[in-house]
Amino acid sequence: FRFTHAITRTPADSVADGIRAVDTGNPSGEKFRAEHERYVSALQEAGLTVDVLPQLETYPDSCFVEDPAFCLPEGAIQLRPGTASREGEGAEIRAALESRFGKVVDLPGNGHVDGGDVLMLDDVILIGLSARTDREGADAFAGLLGEWGYKAEVCETPDGVLHFKTACSTLGDGVILATKVMADSGFFGDREIVVVPEGEDYAANVIRVNDVVMVPEGYPKTLAAIEAAGFTTVVLPTHEARKVDGGLSCLSLRF
Ligand code: CIR
Numbered sequence: 001f002r003f004t005h006a007i008t009r010t011p012a013d014s015v016a017d018g019i020r021a022v023d024t025g026n027p028s029g030e031k032f033r034a035e036h037e038r039y040v041s042a043l044q045e046a047g048l049t050v051d052v053l054p055q056l057e058t059y060p061d062s063c064f065v066e067d068p069a070f071c072l073p074e075g076a077i078q079l080r081p082g083t084a085s086r087e088g089e090g091a092e093i094r095a096a097l098e099s100r101f102g103k104v105v106d107l108p109g110n111g112h113v114d115g116g117d118v119l120m121l122d123d124v125i126l127i128g129l130s131a132r133t134d135r136e137g138a139d140a141f142a143g144l145l146g147e148w149g150y151k152a153e154v155c156e157t158p159d160g161v162l163h164f165k166t167a168c169s170t171l172g173d174g175v176i177l178a179t180k181v182m183a184d185s186g187f188f189g190d191r192e193i194v195v196v197p198e199g200e201d202y203a204a205n206v207i208r209v210n211d212v213v214m215v216p217e218g219y220p221k222t223l224a225a226i227e228a229a230g231f232t233t234v235v236l237p238t239h240e241a242r243k244v245d246g247g248l249s250c251l252s253l254r255f
Contacts, residue, residue: 001172001208006043007096007253009053011036011063011240018060018244019083021162025243029055032240036063039214039251042234046209048254053096059089063241064250067114067132067163068093070141071255074148075103077141082112082132100255108144111137116163116250121170125150126187128157128164155187162245165205169249171231172208177222179204194229197221205247207254214248 013029033055043050056062068089070077076097078090090106097104107113114132118125118141125145127138135154142152157164158181168178168188175192179201183193196204203219206226213231215223216238226233238247 001170001210003048003209003254005100005255006048006050007053007065007069007093007100008036008040008043008050008251009063009065009093010055012055012057012060014057014060015063015240015244016060018246019085020244027240027243032063035237035240036251039236039248042214042236043209043252043254046212046214046234048209050252051096051100053093056092059086059092061086061244061246062089062092064116064246065089065093065253066250067116069097069253070113070115070118071097071101071253072148072150073255075105076101076253076255077105077107077144079107079113079115079141080111080137081114082130082134082137086114087112105144107137107141109136109140111135111140113137113141114163115253116165117157119165119168119170121176121191122174123151125152126164127152127154129154130157130161130163132163133157155185158182158185163250165249166245166247167201167204169204169206170208171206171213171226171229175229175231177204177206177226194225197225202242202247205249207248207252209254216242216248
């Protein structure tokens with residue numbers, strides 16, 4: 001969770017056509033961009049140099065840059081998002097990856113992985129199978145990570161959860177934040193878990209960036225639980241992102 005850089009992309013007006021499981025109304029590009037500016041500022045205040053890529057109307061979900069790539073100190077991996085309307089986002093982010101990394105490789109094979117399904121812990125990288133990440137993609141990704149010296153494990157994202165990280169995050173210092181369902185899954189062994197209080201599952205998606213944990217606005221019980229565990233927090237609005245199932249982690253690649 002020690003980072004110096006982030007890549008983000010300004011939300012497009014076409015985000016109104018973004019994918020969502022339940023329709024609670026269309027997000028507004030304009031309001032989303034205002035929330036996004038707050039997000040970029042928070043990353044900068046946490047010490048990061050932030051590349052803000054231009055809005056891309058052809059891909060409604062393209063501001064969720066976490067899904068088409070994965071970044072490690074050794075290099076970046078261009079992924080293949082597992083839904084037709086997003087598959088081309090990998091090619092769109094390639095140049096930004098190449099400008100920051102000496103090594104950029106493609107996910108081997110023909111399978112699919114969304115970055116939102118990849119959780120980096122201190123000693124292992126968990127890859128959640130989901131409606132987006134298939135077995136072929138997950139196995140190929142785990143193999144590549146193995147070649148780079150990382151231990152990776154493939155697990156099943158619980159039903160009804162879009163991405164693995166929709167329901168859990170690393171708070172850093174060996175502590176995980178997870179919904180009750182995720183906490184009970186056994187994926188995290190005997191690691192310390194802060195369980196998201198009932199009714200606030202959306203707030204399971206937070207990001208630890210250097211000294212702070214960024215938490216979505218409107219989830220006071222989760223905020224209190226994270227602070228009680230000893231973390232310093234920064235609260236950010238994600239109301240527009242939420243309308244299309246997006247959260248704080250989805251909006252950046254951090255490295
Ligand atoms: C999608 O369904 O792909 C977008 N509307 C939301 C993506 C959220 N990304 C993430 O959880 N990593």
